[in-house]
Amino acid sequence: MTTPRLTALVDTLPSTVPFVGPETQERARGKPFRARIGANENVFGPSPAAIEAMGEAAAGVWKYCDPENFDLKQALARHHGVAPENVAVGEGIDGLLGYTVRLVTEPGVAIVTSKGAYPTFNFHVAGFGGRLATVPYRDDREDPDALADLARREEARLLYFANPDNPMGTWWPRETVSDLIDAVPDGTLLCLDEAYCEFAPDGALAPIDVDNPKVLRFRTFSKAYGMAGARIGYAIGEASVVANFDKIRNHFGVNRIAQAGALAALADRGWLAHVIAEVAAARRRIAAIAEANGLDALPSAANFVAIDCGRDGDFARRVLAELVARDIFVRMPGVAPLDRCIRISAGTPADLDLLEETLPAALAAASG
Amino acid sequence: MTTPRLTALVDTLPSTVPFVGPETQERARGKPFRARIGANENVFGPSPAAIEAMGEAAAGVWKYCDPENFDLKQALARHHGVAPENVAVGEGIDGLLGYTVRLVTEPGVAIVTSKGAYPTFNFHVAGFGGRLATVPYRDDREDPDALADLARREEARLLYFANPDNPMGTWWPRETVSDLIDAVPDGTLLCLDEAYCEFAPDGALAPIDVDNPKVLRFRTFSKAYGMAGARIGYAIGEASVVANFDKIRNHFGVNRIAQAGALAALADRGWLAHVIAEVAAARRRIAAIAEANGLDALPSAANFVAIDCGRDGDFARRVLAELVARDIFVRMPGVAPLDRCIRISAGTPADLDLLEETLPAALAAASG
Known part of the structure; x- marks a missing residue:
């Protein structure tokens, strides 16, 4: 056979x-x-309130999740001062990065990242046939100017940048990140991975601007919220960019217990x-x-x-x-x-x- | 911008x-x-034991899942009398069908299904650019002979067939399914969706043959095990075919609480x-x-x-x-x-x- x-x-x-x-x-x-x-x-x-919410949700797991992630998106939108249409909830940042790579990657398309940055992003790029172009770290930090330059030269469709950075833990102040955002070439989408942002000092996070279609911010319940095994994260961006996730995402893919846990975790400041x-x-x-x-x-x-x-x-x-x-x-x-x-x-x-x-x-x- | x-x-x-x-x-x-x-x-x-296991797992959800799904694969392999290498665990049948479509779909590739069968499968085919070719139901059942014929004519890479069928609830006896398996053309992979198999009468399920690389069986914890919101299912097949999921799957994508629940649910006969x-x-x-x-x-x-x-x-x-x-x-x-x-x-x-x-x-x- x-x-x-x-x-x-x-x-x-x-x-x-x-x-x-x-x-x-x-x-x-x-x-x-x-x-x-x-x-x-x-x-x-996770928050004791999130643990309790997840325990309570277990008996109701016979139901599929709400595929619109409505309640969580409402809460996240309020939390970030954006509209629900600016938020996509997905199966962790890993899942959302996979969708993002899939949205833009065709054979030969260049994707820019730093050499030594998040391997799972590279796994997705390889898995969809993208061509990875990399910039070395400089003094243990990602190099925003070099990344933007390479994205321009390569006509890259994605530029991956983490702030704070993983694996080094380093970070840039918001002004540098804002400058990078301004430098993103036309046609490139900046994947700003902020998985660790809640641990960062004041002044490290660029303001969220959902009018800018060139940036997606990636956040997660896996790190500061202590729910890595729950597989729930979100992206924030311009509404028409965010709407693209609905074309390809696994609509019923977010765990119902994770939805309940994330809602409770977000509320427990x-x-x-x-x-x-x-x-x-x-x-x-x-x-x-x-x-x-x-x-x-x-x-x-x-x-x-x-x-x-x-x-x-x-x-x-x-x-x-x-x-x-x-x-x-x-x-x-x-x-x-x-x-x-x-x-x-x-x-x-x-x-x-x-x-x-x-x-x-x-x-x-x-x-x- | x-x-x-x-x-x-x-x-x-x-x-x-x-x-x-x-x-x-x-x-x-x-x-x-x-x-x-x-x-x-x-x-x-779900089983009360599964609810308990999920509740107990909630506090430990700060840990990522075991990306090998080792314990559950061992248990499933024992349950089905196959090797763990014959089992892929994923984010529900929806997630596994998405991976399967992705594994085979290139522009112009034909995928065969029945007209009116599972819409999420069709969503994945469209999402990866496959060309859907359909066979009408006959007397409210999927038509195995016509499906195999069309797969052969179209040189289809996938043939989707559900037994029992959704949305009609009809089914074929194992002999018919075995005949369909025998009739799958070379180069075609039969996606045998058995989401509802636990509810089927005796004699409806074809025996599992993990030596056959032309068939993947899809099973789930969403239906008889009552865990639709947990997003956990599995595929059974020939080891080298199953290994392909590791090339593209979201390795840490299965919820840790779902793993614990599925293990307990499987044990509670x-x-x-x-x-x-x-x-x-x-x-x-x-x-x-x-x-x-x-x-x-x-x-x-x-x-x-x-x-x-x-x-x-x-x-x-x-x-x-x-x-x-x-x-x-x-x-x-x-x-x-x-x-x-x-x-x-x-x-x-x-x-x-x-x-x-x-x-x-x-x-x-x-x-x-």
Whole structure:
């Protein structure tokens, strides 16, 4: 029997995954991690009100979701001072990025991003046959001028830019982001990934302008709201641009329990403030642990800290492996020169006690 | 400011939705439905064990899901007597059908289905630029011989076939399905949508043969397991075919709470048997209500019953509108001659009391 005929594109794609999950590593290791601080998950968890709302929604999960995400869109629109027509709710930023790439990508189309930026975005670009053009980081930050220049030269249809940045945790002030927005060439759509924006200091976020069809802002309930496993995020943009998601999205694709949880999470500003404070404390603690080991921690506007291990990528990979061998799940940037760093998510005090306890031995083993 | 450049395909697509949700109708009506028996949801709900598992999983939703869906795939493989490599877990059958269409669709590629079959499949085909070729239903059933013939003539890459069928509820015995599988032309992939299979009588399901690369079986937790809002389903097939999903799927896209719920739901065979019995009773009751009103109910192997309103589509649409006006959410097939019917999902006794109470007046109003 012959196998099915796939597209020429799919035939060229590897069976791959942007990230290996910690569960996969645990199965390979045969034992669990003692600290899960590698995927920038929010260890402080969702709002108790969101947990309660999700628990209450479980019995009603026999119903499909409201495909219009009406209540959540209303609440998000109020929260951001925009109209519901400016908001698209989807299956996390990952899902929305996939839709966005699909909306613009045809064979040969150029998509611009930074070399070493979010791998899942690149996975989507490859998956739809786009041609990735990259700009190196400069001083551990994405380089807005170079990105805009490359987008112009390549006539790119998308420009990906994260602020705060992942994997480095660095950020630009709002003026720089506004300048980038102004510099986006005609025909290019700026994907402004703000997954970590709630952790950023004042002055880091450019104002939202839903009259500008050249920018989509991506936000999520996965990070500050502590609902990564719920798969719910949203995009904000000009109404006619946002309407395009309705052409291709999986209309009933958002989990009903996630809708209920997100609505409750958004309303609980006290819990959000608590999480942000805990994350800030964890960042300071991670920096102190790095310093105590003679390493530099990069300033971070996210819920993780990149620690510069002071040597090359091979060394940092050894440090990472030694931490993993000591039951600490961490990750690191994938390309030089970012890969001289390891990336530690803001953990609980107990998580960071373990980090403090194990990092010296991990460094010694990596050096030895 | 210019708008972003979209693909030529996307520019041709309408902003559309395969189904209008009952919540949308409720908002337009300004009042809730009294019976929600239009979307073939399982009003008897998920297993209490699944509800408990989802409630317990809510606090842990700060973690991303296991992108390998390992535990659930193991359990499904055991349940079906196949290997985990034969199983792909995804965001409901809708999500998996979208991935499947994407795997094979290039401009001009033909996809075969029945005229009036599942609209969401057609939405995906349009969304990826496929060319839909259709076969009429014959005696309210999909026509396997004609479908295989058309797939051969069109060199179709996909052939969609549902057993039991939606929207008619009809089914074929396993021998016919096995004959169809044998008749699938080389290069065509049969999408065998078995969303409703748990409700089917003995003898309706063809045996699963994971050595055959020409067939993918689609199953879901949305129907018999009562978890439509959780967005979790699976495909079973030959391992190398199934591996293709890993090239394009949203690896972290399945909700973590849904994973926990599905695992518990799959294990609770007692609840499943209870649901199946309740659905069978509801089908009998719907048929009796139809008969009492001088209408024929089609035999059904699903959790809904198509009632032949005895006249044309316009009449059935009026009957439907009159039921909706009486606060009963129901749907109906979209094309002739199927649209002489309305489709009633297996409701609770209270739901069907309402149907019994309102159908005579709805019919009278539609006739008057």
